[in-house]
Amino acid sequence: MTTQAVDHVSSIDWIEKAQQIALPEGIFIDGGFQQGAETRKILTPRDGSVLGTLAWAGVEDTDRAVAAARRAFDDGPWPTMAGSERGLVLNRWADLIDEHRDEIALLVSLEMGKPIRARLGDRVAGVDQRPAVLCRSCRQGDGRNPRTPPGDLAIVTREPSGVVAAVVPWNFPLTIGGWKLGPALAAGCTIVLKTAEQSPLSMQRVAALGAEAGLPAGVFNVLSGDGTVVGRRLGEHPDVNVLTFTGSTQVGRHFMRYAADSNLKRCTWSWVASRRTSSFLKRPTCRLLPTRLPGRSSSMRVKCALPGLDSSCTKTSPKKSSHE
Numbered sequence: 001m002t003t004q005a006v007d008h009v010s011s012i013d014w015i016e017k018a019q020q021i022a023l024p025e026g027i028f029i030d031g032g033f034q035q036g037a038e039t040r041k042i043l044t045p046r047d048g049s050v051l052g053t054l055a056w057a058g059v060e061d062t063d064r065a066v067a068a069a070r071r072a073f074d075d076g077p078w079p080t081m082a083g084s085e086r087g088l089v090l091n092r093w094a095d096l097i098d099e100h101r102d103e104i105a106l107l108v109s110l111e112m113g114k115p116i117r118a119r120l121g122d123r124v125a126g127v128d129q130r131p132a133v134l135c136r137s138c139r140q141g142d143g144r145n146p147r148t149p150p151g152d153l154a155i156v157t158r159e160p161s162g163v164v165a166a167v168v169p170w171n172f173p174l175t176i177g178g179w180k181l182g183p184a185l186a187a188g189c190t191i192v193l194k195t196a197e198q199s200p201l202s203m204q205r206v207a208a209l210g211a212e213a214g215l216p217a218g219v220f221n222v223l224s225g226d227g228t229v230v231g232r233r234l235g236e237h238p239d240v241n242v243l244t245f246t247g248s249t250q251v252g253r254h255f256m257r258y259a260a261d262s263n264l265k266r267c268t269w270s271w272v273a274s275r276r277t278s279s280f281l282k283r284p285t286c287r288l289l290p291t292r293l294p295g296r297s298s299s300m301r302v303k304c305a306l307p308g309l310d311s312s313c314t315k316t317s318p319k320k321s322s323h324e
Contacts, residue, residue, distance in 0.1 A: 008120075009116060009117050009120065012102065014106065014109075014116055017102075017106060018106060018110060021103065021106055021107065021110075023042070023051065023052040023054060023201060024054065024055075024201060024204035024205060024208070025055075026055040027055045027056075027057050027061060027065075027204070027222065027223050027224055027225075028204050028207040028208060028211075028220075028221060028222040029061070029064055029065045029068055029221050029223075030064070030065075030068035030217050030218045030221065031068075031211050031215075031216070031217030031218065032211070032217075033055075033204075033208070034055070034061075034064075035055050036055035036056045036057045036058065036061050036224075036225070037056065037057060037058030037059075037060060037061055038055075038056045038058065039053045039054065039055055039056055040053065040054055040056040040224075041053055042054050042111065042200065042201065044110045044111065044113070045112065045113035045198075046109075046110065046113055051110055051111070051201075054200055054201070054224060055224070056224060056225055056226075057223040057224060057225035057229075057230050058225065058229060058230075059229060059230075059233050061223060061225070061230075062192075062223060062225070062229075062230050062233040062234060062237070063233070063237070065192045065221040065223055066163060066165075066192055066234070066237050066239050066240060067239070068217070068218035068221055069163045069190040069191065069192050069218055069219070069221055069239075070163055070190075070239045071218055072190045072216055072217065072218030072219045073160070073162055073163055073189070073190040076190075076216050076217075076218060076219065077216060078185075078188060078190065078215075078216050078219045079159075079160045079188040079189070079190075080188075081188070083186070083188075086185065086186060086188065087186070089213055089214045089215060090182075090185060090186065090213075092213040092214055093209060093210050093213035093214075093215065095213075096209040096212060096213050097206060097209055100205070100209060101120065102120075103205065104174070104202055104205055104206065105120045107201045107202040107205055108173060108174060108199070108201075108202045110201070111173070111198070111199040111200065111201045111202060112170055112171060112173065112198060112199040158187075159188075160187045160188030160189045161187070161189055161241045161242045161266065162189060162190075162240075162241030162242065163189070163190050163191075163192065163239055163240050163241050163242070164180075164184045164189045164190070164191045164192070164240070164241065164242045164243075164244060165191075165192050165193075165194070165234040165235070165237070165240045165242070165243045165244070166180040166181060166184070166191055166192070166193040166194070166244050166245075167193075167194045167227075167231055167234065167243075167244070167245045167246070167247065167255070168180065168193065168194070168195060168196060168203075168246055169196050169246050169247050170196035170197070170198040170199045171199075173195060173196060173199040173202050173203055174202055174203065174206065176246050176270075177193060177195075177203055177206075180193070180244050180246075181193060181220065184242075184244075185215075185219070185220065189242070190218060190219045190220070190221075191219070191220050191221065192221045192222075192223060192234060192240070193207075193220070193221070193222050193223070194222075194223050194224075194225065194227075194230050194231055194234060195222060195223070195224045197224075197225075197226060197227065200224035203222050204222050204224065206222075207220055207221070207222040227251065231251075231255075232254070232258060235254070235255045235258025235259060235262070236258045236261065236262045237262065238262055238263045240263075240265055241265055241266065242265060242266045242267070242268070243255060243258075243259055243265050243266070243267045243268075244267070244268045244269075245267070245268075245269055245270070246269075246270040252269050255267065255269075
């Protein structure tokens with residue numbers, strides 16, 4: 001840590017600041033704070049004292065959040081915006097997070113016990129680090145022309161997957177949350193993020209800053225609630241397209257069952273200190289078009305997990321295209 005950072009930390013009365021800090025007003029759904037099914041007292045591991053009372057989500061709140069994310073994806077502007085436009089919003093968000101670093105760092109320190117000096121060195125990975133680069137990377141591959149048989153033309157395009165449910169652990173609520181929400185938002189997805197029960201405060205504040213930066217309503221929703229209630233509902237919800245989870249192997253098995261028993265949603269995992277890169281783009285759509293038009297061509301959907309664009313692919317039955 002630099003001398004300047006140390007001086008900054010030393011110059012603030014953090015105990016007084018903690019006594020004055022405002023807690024989130026509710027759970028963040030559809031662009032604003034809303035009341036939940038119940039409330040929960042939030043304790044700080046620093047000394048076990050009560051920080052305050054926070055809205056706590058139930059099944060109906062989870063359904064409202066997923067419905068808001070679904071509307072924002074199906075009818076809102078976010079998925080259809082150019083990557084550069086999404087990058088501008090994410091850059092504004094990153095600037096606001098940086099402006100409120102002291103407040104956010106204090107919330108993390110209070111909710112999960114990390115020393116304030118260490119917390120100030122953390123980042124909301126994927127949001128406050130080069131978001132424009134993320135948006136550019138999501139466009140790479142658009143318009144690519146794979147090799148095809150003579151007389152055919154294949155064009156690869158990438159599309160956002162849809163609604164992403166993200167479940168994060170208690171120990172790095174913003175860093176791991178950022179690994180998930182940054183790439184997903186850059187790709188054009190909408191998100192419902194469930195915080196850990198032990199650290200529900202900081203991401204709610206970050207979500208409010210996202211709305212202030214220009215994220216459309218419903219694009220990013222944050223729920224604080226029990227894993228057996230909110231987490232399970234997200235795993236089983238038919239309108240969730242992708243589930244990303246970081247936590248224990250035991251809980252991960254439950255999420256795999258939830259996904260399998262519902263709509264076979266795509267899942268990405270990070271279990272027991274294993275870190276994975278998540279892809280939130282739809283598996284590419286390749287349309288085979290004849291070089292001689294008019295004529296009749298076939299089309300097929302090619303699905304593969306990104307990165308590794310050319311591997312682990314499956315395809316559906318060929319369909320006739322509208323090019324006749």
